Amino acid sequence: xxxxxxxxxxxxxxQIFxxxxxxxxxxxxxAIDSDCFAEAxxxxxxxxxxxxxxxxxPAVDEMPGFESLRDHFDGVLSFNEAIRPFHxxxxxxxxxxxxxxxxxxxxxxxxxxxxxxxxLESIQVSPALTLAQLFTGAPIDVYADGLMSYGPTRNKLDxxxxxxVRRLLHLDLVPGLTPILLTEFDVPAQIVPAGAFLKVLGExxxxxxxxxxxxDNAALLLGQYLxxxxxxxxxxxxxxxxxxxxxAVQRGHRSVVFKPHPTAPARYSRVLEAExxxxxxxxxxxxxxxxxxVLFEKSRPGLVVGCFSTALFTASxxxxxxxxxxxxxxxxxxxxxxxxxNRVPAVLADAVLPDLEKRKGEETVPADTLWALVTALGFTMxxxxxxxxxxxxxxxLAEHYGPRTQRYFKRKRLTSLGLPGGIPERLSFLPxxxxxxxxxxxxxxxxxxxxx
Numbered sequence: 171x172x173x174x175x176x177x178x179x180x181x182x183x184x185q186i187f188x189x190x191x192x193x194x195x196x197x198x199x200x201a202i203d204s205d206c207f208a209e210a211x212x213x214x215x216x217x218x219x220x221x222x223x224x225x226x227x228p229a230v231d232e233m234p235g236f237e238s239l240r241d242h243f244d245g246v247l248s249f250n251e252a253i254r255p256f257h258x259x260x261x262x263x264x265x266x267x268x269x270x271x272x273x274x275x276x277x278x279x280x281x282x283x284x285x286x287x288x289x290l291e292s293i294q295v296s297p298a299l300t301l302a303q304l305f306t307g308a309p310i311d312v313y314a315d316g317l318m319s320y321g322p323t324r325n326k327l328d329x330x331x332x333x334x335v336r337r338l339l340h341l342d343l344v345p346g347l348t349p350i351l352l353t354e355f356d357v358p359a360q361i362v363p364a365g366a367f368l369k370v371l372g373e374x375x376x377x378x379x380x381x382x383x384x385x386d387n388a389a390l391l392l393g394q395y396l397x398x399x400x401x402x403x404x405x406x407x408x409x410x411x412x413x414x415x416x417x418a419v420q421r422g423h424r425s426v427v428f429k430p431h432p433t434a435p436a437r438y439s440r441v442l443e444a445e446x447x448x449x450x451x452x453x454x455x456x457x458x459x460x461x462x463x464v465l466f467e468k469s470r471p472g473l474v475v476g477c478f479s480t481a482l483f484t485a486s487x488x489x490x491x492x493x494x495x496x497x498x499x500x501x502x503x504x505x506x507x508x509x510x511x512n513r514v515p516a517v518l519a520d521a522v523l524p525d526l527e528k529r530k531g532e533e534t535v536p537a538d539t540l541w542a543l544v545t546a547l548g549f550t551m552x553x554x555x556x557x558x559x560x561x562x563x564x565x566x567l568a569e570h571y572g573p574r575t576q577r578y579f580k581r582k583r584l585t586s587l588g589l590p591g592g593i594p595e596r597l598s599f600l601p602x603x604x605x606x607x608x609x610x611x612x613x614x615x616x617x618x619x620x621x622x
Contacts, residue, residue, distance in 0.1 A: 417496060462474075476496075494523065
């Protein structure tokens, strides 16, 4: 490490890396190994536990396999401990208190007069946004923990924060596709090398707890606990898991492994056990909270099935495993509001990955239209932030809006933005016209009477 004097202008540099998931911490470790960051006097990992009840959920540094990542950092800190009893996703200091809290954190974490550099995930929301605001002069690097970076910035970001972001680090989960996130501030994207990421995952898998021996050619089902996000009901998510199993069996897999979300209830596995008995297949439920990538590394399943999990893309792109998606179409219909950050990951899964049930009309979207599709989505989700993308959105919708792609866009949204695929302006009065509604109701009643 370079030597520093103690004056403020030449004080030591401390990089604070923030992570809320083991996958994110592994991404950071891979970026460090790839020399994506300049040398610093200290590198600290700041852990966020964003679970609804953090007291009952293990933090990143308490999860199996974390010890292999610890040596990448000079120390591990807890943001939850620093702001206890407040929840990190909800706590926001008053503007007048920001200088006070910066001094408090500098004292608590032994930062003194250090020059602080921040490496954040999900900068649009707390706790990452809160930390960026507390260290008002710190330069920022953002890294992507998953697929959301391919979509737009979910909220209008304060220029005092956005203009400090130097770059966006991301894994190349969708080869050839460039993230939209933070492009409103001309933030360049930089790929974290896949080789470094796989090396870190291999090390993580080597120290992970012992896993049961999985049968050859087993289908791995990935649970996401979508009911916790109020996207699906509990019963609907159970049914989705059952459909995953049936689809895998139809593809010839007689052994199935279910990896539930770490916070999902045990009831899910009991429903699958009953279905497995009915279908006559061998079911293994993994209770050990390990990354799906550890299973890819150790067991190489014959098929990986999920809804829109990031693990589907790592399985396909980094491990060359067969994957399939299911349940994306109703999910896209349910996501609210329209600008929900899960929309782009769900669209990418629907557009790029093969359909588990091999239904007609569910072919993957042509690769050469994918960038235009995501650009059109970015504009329709955040038209005020990305106004410059309107011409590209108009071109895509004029050329490609149809039976396969219309599920990605809400007709009402296209209408309000005056885009192809919306209701033409000259007919826009109809949904709000009382006479028109009466005519439609009468026509429907006549149609039902004829059917009787």
